[in-house]
Amino acid sequence: MALGASLTFAAGTSNTAEGSLGVELIAKSGETRYAPDEAIVDFGTLILRAGNRDATVSKLHLRKYGLSTPEDLSWIRLVDQTGAIQAVGEVNADHRTILSLNITVPAGTEKRYHLEAMIEDGTGSSQTIQLGIEDAGRITSTEEVTGEFPLKGDFVVVVRIPIGSLLLSEDGITLDQIPEVGERVILNQFTVTASSVESAAHLSIGAIIIGSAPTAALENLMLKDVLTGYSYQPVPGWKETRTAWWALSDMRIERDMTRRFRIEADIVGGYGLTLNTDIIDGTQHLVRAVGETYEFLLPIHSGDWGGSNNGQGANYQTIQTGAVFYGFQKSQSEVLSPGTDQELGVLNIRVWGEGVAFSDIPFKLRLMGMQCSEIKSIRLIAEKNELVAGPKDCSKGGEVSFAGSILFPRGERTLSVVANIADTVSPGDAVQLEVGPAVINGLETRQAISPSIDIPVTRQKLVGSFPRFSVNSASPSGDLIASSSTLLAVFNVEAVGKDPVTFLGDSGNSIRVMVSQLVQDADGEENLLVIKDKRGNILDSVRIPLESTSSFLIQFVQGTLVVPAGTTEQLYIYANTTEFEDDGDVIQLWLDDDNPENINWGIDGSGNYSRADIIFRGDVFANALFKQEQHQLTPV
Known part of the structure; x- marks a missing residue:
């Protein structure tokens, strides 16, 4: 059999009557063909020609002729000219098979298909196989079937030749x-x-x-x-x-x-x-x-x-359904000033899967010192100062809700929450913004979507300048070297805002420093602590039993600490540690946010503002120092 013969279809001729479906089965060769067992054999080309109306074929009944048994064929299938399988069937005991089809032949056109079957592995030599259609009644069609029945394809004799796979x-x-x-x-x-x-x-x-x-x-x-x-x-x-x-x-x-x-x-x-x-x-x-x-x-x-x-x-x-993730940008506490368009927080929104519609975004204002009436015209602003929602005023309990349909496509967006702040607010007043679960529906599925919220609360915004504390890189760690003036910690003090931050003893300004220690045998004796600025000026000195106390207060009795706006100063804390012993003693200084009164600062030399719950939020820990246990070798 030539390769071209297995892939080229005979043209065939037929005069198809109007309103009918003409059917032909053209054999590949007019002579006997030989095929190996386990081969897939093309038994001929089935041609379907429609008359002046579309013709749909739903069933095709085929018969196997020859000496072979039904078991000698694994299956019979109909394949179009692209190689797409249209239907598959098995030969029953009566040597017949039924192929269920859904083929529509447009009026005045024809379609051609391969009639293929797989010869079962092990089929005996000299077995003969031929496929055909007995009569027009074996084809179920919407149009009358015509043709020169019975129709038969190639007559094939099986030979035992190992072919590829x-x-x-x-x-x-x-x-x-x-x-x-x-x-x-x-x-x-x-x-x-x-x-x-x-x-x-x-x-x-x-x-x-x-x-x-x-x-x-x-x-x-x-x-x-x-x-x-x-x-x-x-x-x-x-x-x-x-x-x-x-x-x-x-x-x-x-x-x-x-x-x-x-x-x-x-x-x-x-x-x-x-x-x-x-x-x-x-x-x-x-x-x-x-x-x-x-x-x-x-x-x-x-x-x-x-x-x-x-x-x-x-x-x-x-495939992802709509998913929404949002939360406030991470930031440090910042200054809030009287005036219009003051930013309360920045909300990052990420939308996956499909575009979404927010029909309600609930916010809550946590107010410290200031009143709800002092926050007006709260709005959601997108990039390029685009108004997305609002304005709304702060209602009772600090609740603010943006109702209505706000559409977000897939992707990321950033929204700023801004408001007008009244000039009646006072330094030390603060506000914190919280966002809750929004009411969201997918634009395509119309299904409700529950959002995931990463950071639901902003850092506080404080009215007026305020100090920001951190641990300086020069703050000691590791071994505690006992001396009359051991450096225990170095804290950075940054002035945030447009005015200097000041600590004056006369104004009652102060900082409480917490002490954590693990001492094997505290003796209760007092130790001298000296607090200096980075220039070496003494700001205060305190006598406490360092091995047992839990905190001490810096009151700036001996000097003033002035931190110009936008700059950073340092607090150096020294102590007499000669009483610490070589038995594993540990000490650590830190700043505690539990009590707002743990810090009192002034702005440009006046005032006394207490907001340790904000300034020391999360606590500020200096490095721990260890007095290593000493071991003496004993001669043997």
């Missing part, structure tokens, strides 16, 4: 990439390997679209040759049939060689649904190729394919 295997695990709409995903990845007997050519590969998502959720469905990087487009019509076919007429696979393939697509819909592909449909491997030596369609075998997902991607792709 293809091995279809999974190529690694296809992970669920949990794609968003708009992303490209890998649906399946597999290999096709030619046996050592002969090379394979004229490939076609198919895949059934499975999962709960419609085919409309896919675009740019491609079969990618991993070796060359080339992507093949499927034959049109796959969205209607949920089966895609790719004709790879220019590809050949050498003997003992493997080609790797991937099925990829763009996700354009299907929120919350799943997608996968299957290249093995029951008994049918959706791969078709011709052996180059013996020129028969090659049998396909399954290789390694993990689990029970034979022919499928290892995991279904779960």
Whole structure:
């Protein structure tokens, strides 16, 4: 049999009557053909011609003729000219099979199909096989069927010749990439390997679209040759049939060689649904190729394919539904000033899966010192000063809710929450903004979406300048070197705001420093602590039993600490540690946010503002110091 004969269709002639369906079955050869067992044989070309009306065929009854038994054929199938399998059936005890079809032939046109069957491995030599259609009543159609019945294809005699084959295997695990709409995903990845007997050519590969998502959720469905990087487009019509076919007429696979393939697509819909592909449909491997030596369609075998997902991607792709993540930007406490458009917080919003509509965004103002009536015209502002929602005023209890439909596409957006602050607020007043769960619905699915909130509360905004404390890099750590003036800690004091931050003894300004220690045998004796600025000026001195006290107060009796706006000064704390012993004593200084009165500062030399709950928020810990236990060697 010539290779061209197995792939070229006879033209045929027919005068199809009006309102009828003309049927022909043209054999490949007028002579007896020989075919090996386990080969897939093309028994002829089925031609369907419509008259002046569309004709739809729903069933085709075929008969097997010849000396062979029904068991000598694994299956019979109808294949279109692209290699796409239209229907498959098995031969029953009466030597017949029924193919269920859904073929429509437009008026005045014709369609052609291969009538193929696989000869079972081990079928005896000299067995004969022929396929045909007995009469017009064996075809179920919307139009009258005409033709010169009975119709018969090639007469084939079986011979025992070992031919080549293809091995279809999974190529690694296809992970669920949990794609968003708009992303490209890998649906399946597999290999096709030619046996050592002969090379394979004229490939076609198919895949059934499975999962709960419609085919409309896919675009740019491609079969990618991993070796060359080339992507093949499927034959049109796959969205209607949920089966895609790719004709790879220019590809050949050498003997003992493997080609790797991937099925990829763009996700354009299907929120919350799943997608996968299957290249093995029951008994049918959706791969078709011709052996180059013996020129028969090659049998396909399954290789390694993990689990029970034979022919499928290892995991279904779960298309994300709408998901929303938001929270305030991380920031340090900042100054809040009287005036318009004062920023209370910056909200980051990330939308996945589908665009969403916020119908309510609830905020709450936590006020410290100031009144709700002093915050007016609260608004949500997007980039380029675009008004998104508002204005709203602070209501009883600090509640602020932005009702109405606010639309957000997929992606990231930043919203600033701004307000007008009355000039009646006082230094030391503070406000903190909190956001709650918004009412959100997906624009595509119309389903409710519960948001994930990362940072629901902003750092406090304080009216007037204030100090910001941190531990200086020069603050000691590790070994405690006992002396009459041991440096225990160095704290940075930054002035935030437009005015200097001051600590004056005459104004009652102070800082409480906490002491944590682990002392083996405290003796209760007092120790001298000296507090200096970075220039070495003494600001205060305190006598306390350092080995047992829990805190001490810096009152700036001996000096004033002035921190100009936008600059940073340091507090150096020294102590007499000669009483500390070499038995593992530990000491650590820190600033505590539990009591607002743990700090009192002034602004430009006046006032006494207490907000340790904000200034020391999260506590500020200097490094711990250890008096190492000493070991003396005893001579032996």
